Amino acid sequence: MSHEPVAAPSAWVVRWAPMIRPGGAVLDVACGSGRHARWLAALGFEVDAVDRDATLFPDPPRGVKLLAADLEDGSPWPYAGRRFDGIVVTNYLHRPLLPILVDSLEPGGLLVYETFARGNERFGKPSNPAFLLSPGELLDAVRGRLRVIGYEDLSVQEPRPAAVQRMAARLE
Ligand SMILES: C[S@@+](CC[C@H](N)C(=O)[O-])C[C@H]1O[C@@H](n2cnc3c(N)ncnc32)[C@H](O)[C@@H]1O
Numbered sequence: 514m515s516h517e518p519v520a521a522p523s524a525w526v527v528r529w530a531p532m533i534r535p536g537g538a539v540l541d542v543a544c545g546s547g548r549h550a551r552w553l554a555a556l557g558f559e560v561d562a563v564d565r566d567a568t569l570f571p572d573p574p575r576g577v578k579l580l581a582a583d584l585e586d587g588s589p590w591p592y593a594g595r596r597f598d599g600i601v602v603t604n605y606l607h608r609p610l611l612p613i614l615v616d617s618l619e620p621g622g623l624l625v626y627e628t629f630a631r632g633n634e635r636f637g638k639p640s641n642p643a644f645l646l647s648p649g650e651l652l653d654a655v656r657g658r659l660r661v662i663g664y665e666d667l668s669v670q671e672p673r674p675a676a677v678q679r680m681a682a683r684l685e
Pocket of ligand 1 (some may be wrong): 543545582602634
């Protein structure tokens with residue numbers, strides 16, 4: 514049993530989760546300790562959560578199906594054929610997954626993405642450009658496929674100083 518305090522969900526995820534079909538299927542990509550999977554399950558969503566390190570999330574609650582999978586090792590996408598009402602990605606970027614995530618939405622489904630952007634090197638890690646979105650990159654990833662209903666590209670102070678890009682986009 515973990516005695517680590519459960520980290521709070523991102524304010525961006527909290528803001529947009531009410532736009533996901535109530536009780537729908539949600540995928541938490543690179544879920545880490547499961548702060549979003551846990552919170553979304555408590556709201557009544559059926560959550561699939563995936564991370565290459567399942568030990569980070571040792572006690573998934575009812576309503577969360579945790580999968581240990583490396584999403585970057587060239588293996589087939591583990592949710593092939595599945596469609597989700599919501600997909601949540603925070604603080605993780607593997608660019609080849611972006612079109613796969615778009616393809617994995619149900620009609621009406623919402624992609625909620627938030628991760629570090631160029632400029633974050635001023636604040637600390639990550640500072641490797643491979644892990645930093647370039648200006649407009651999330652918008653480019655969904656252009657012509659999803660309707661962007663929320664987007665920000667800014668520096669934040671909470672939960673710690675960082676440069677982030679964040680987007681909520683729907684498959685219509
Ligand atoms: C900064 S943490 C973010 C965790 C969570 N999304 C959050 O915001 O609390 C990045 C996560 O990506 C996972 N990750 C990194 N590379 C991965 C890969 N190749 N396949 C699956 N998960 C990976 C790590 O294990 C880690 O849990």
